[in-house]
Amino acid sequence: MSPLRRRALETPASVLFPFPDRPFLWGVAVSHYQVEGDDACDWTAWEAAGRTRGGACGPAVGSWARYEEDAALAAALGANAFRFSVSWSRVEPRRGRFDGEALARYARLVDRLAALGLEPVVTLHHYTHPPWFHGETPWTSPASVDAFARFAREAVRALGPAVRCFTALNEPFVLLLGGFLGGEIPPGLSDARAARLALDNLLAAHVAAAAEIRGACPGAAVGVAHNMMLFAPDRGRHPLDRALASRARRVYNGGLLEAFATGRWDLWIPPFARLKGRRDGLPSSLDFVGVNYYSRLHLRAGLGVPGLARFGYRDRTGRGLTDNGWEVVPEGLAEVLREASAAVGKPLLVTENGLADGSDARRASFLADHVAALSAVHAEGVPVAGYLHWSLLDNYEWLDGWGPKFGLVEVDRTTMARRPRPSAEVFRRLGERLLAERGSKG
Numbered sequence: 001m002s003p004l005r006r007r008a009l010e011t012p013a014s015v016l017f018p019f020p021d022r023p024f025l026w027g028v029a030v031s032h033y034q035v036e037g038d039d040a041c042d043w044t045a046w047e048a049a050g051r052t053r054g055g056a057c058g059p060a061v062g063s064w065a066r067y068e069e070d071a072a073l074a075a076a077l078g079a080n081a082f083r084f085s086v087s088w089s090r091v092e093p094r095r096g097r098f099d100g101e102a103l104a105r106y107a108r109l110v111d112r113l114a115a116l117g118l119e120p121v122v123t124l125h126h127y128t129h130p131p132w133f134h135g136e137t138p139w140t141s142p143a144s145v146d147a148f149a150r151f152a153r154e155a156v157r158a159l160g161p162a163v164r165c166f167t168a169l170n171e172p173f174v175l176l177l178g179g180f181l182g183g184e185i186p187p188g189l190s191d192a193r194a195a196r197l198a199l200d201n202l203l204a205a206h207v208a209a210a211a212e213i214r215g216a217c218p219g220a221a222v223g224v225a226h227n228m229m230l231f232a233p234d235r236g237r238h239p240l241d242r243a244l245a246s247r248a249r250r251v252y253n254g255g256l257l258e259a260f261a262t263g264r265w266d267l268w269i270p271p272f273a274r275l276k277g278r279r280d281g282l283p284s285s286l287d288f289v290g291v292n293y294y295s296r297l298h299l300r301a302g303l304g305v306p307g308l309a310r311f312g313y314r315d316r317t318g319r320g321l322t323d324n325g326w327e328v329v330p331e332g333l334a335e336v337l338r339e340a341s342a343a344v345g346k347p348l349l350v351t352e353n354g355l356a357d358g359s360d361a362r363r364a365s366f367l368a369d370h371v372a373a374l375s376a377v378h379a380e381g382v383p384v385a386g387y388l389h390w391s392l393l394d395n396y397e398w399l400d401g402w403g404p405k406f407g408l409v410e411v412d413r414t415t416m417a418r419r420p421r422p423s424a425e426v427f428r429r430l431g432e433r434l435l436a437e438r439g440s441k442g
């Protein structure tokens with residue numbers, strides 16, 4: 001690492017987040033693979049191998065050709081921020097060979113966002129990998145850190161200082177649990193040793209990417225998008241269920257937060273995985289915590305099931321389950337924001353929150369209730385710098401394919417026509433009010 005980069009890494013003092021000129025970000029989130037289309041990567045192979053339900057991603061919703069239209073839709077919904085991710089496989093389809101046109105396409109999107117008054121919130125890694133990655137530089141090897149740093153360098157240089165808000169990694173814990181312990185998503189491993197190495201290298205990759213970001217975009221804020229949930233005992237008073245719920249919370253929500261707060265982690269993931277490690281540069285590499293919050297899981301102890309626990313969603317709030325069966329618990333947003341703030345002591349940004357609701361019957365109240373939870377927690381003094389709704393568009397929902405409809409805007413996948421759902425107007429009005437209250441530009 002060059003002395004200049006090292007210095008940049010150690011002195012994040014010039015970072016001002018929330019941004020003084022835009023203290024509250026109100027917007028939408030998408031990710032490259034779920035919307036762009038025709039992106040050959042590890043997920044494409046995963047789908048071809050029959051490991052997903054609900055169809056292949058294929059052309060997705062065509063955003064690679066329609067990003068400008070999508071940005072204009074977000075602006076019309078009153079957003080002042082737009083979260084998207086950069087496709088590593090498009091940018092580096094062969095190891096070490098970067099595609100200048102792909103990089104230029106993302107730079108054009110950033111220009112368009114700026115012209116529309118939308119703050120770009122850029123994620124460098126959102127689940128997918130180039131086809132060569134797991135074979136040549138897997139997360140279990142330190143070579144992955146160099147590979148990711150090099151991709152990050154090319155990406156941030158191409159996007160330039162116009163971007164001042166990054167999340168290097170989206171949900172590294174979900175990738176870890178699903179990809180290295182559960183075997184459900186690429187690379188499909190169930191191996192405690194691989195998981196330990198992968199976590200070490202993912203966190204090292206975050207630190208390296210933060211250095212690249214700070215080198216190319218001085219003053220930019222660097223975060224991690226962390227999936228957080230509520231965990232509850234299925235049988236309210238059952239001691240084992242209660243113990244499981246509190247352990248799940250400590251590990252799933254708290255493990256990554258503790259690593260970023262202290263540079264150390266020591267996690268026991270039932271039944272066999274102990275992930276222990278240390279990375280001193282981690283705390284200073286983070287300017288904000290991005291929180292992705294969706295729902296609450298109930299846990300019930302059970303012998304002979306993986307992790308000794310059954311997980312399930314129940315409708316305990318009486319609001320009904322979403323189309324993909326998730327419980328709606330708006331007060332949980334306040335709870336996880338308090339938890340993240342107490343653990344790390346840095347500003348927060350809600351980087352995802354939303355629901356699958358094809359009929360749009362629940363989205364308006366979901367939005368209003370979650371925004372009320374966010375305002376309540378902010379009034380308590382928890383520093384929440386913004387809210388980004390998942391998602392602007394209906395999109396490819398990973399293992400569930402084309403089933404769930406998360407969009408404020410509905411997409412007809414034959415014509416790719418976009419049509420705002422009625423709740424999009426509720427989103428606009430809520431944003432107008434919040435931005436006025438928080439003194440932010442629309």
Ligand code: FCB
Binds near residue numbers: 398
């Ligand atoms: C999050 C993912 C995002 C989307 C939502 C529903 O965990 O980051 O890509 O799939 O869930």
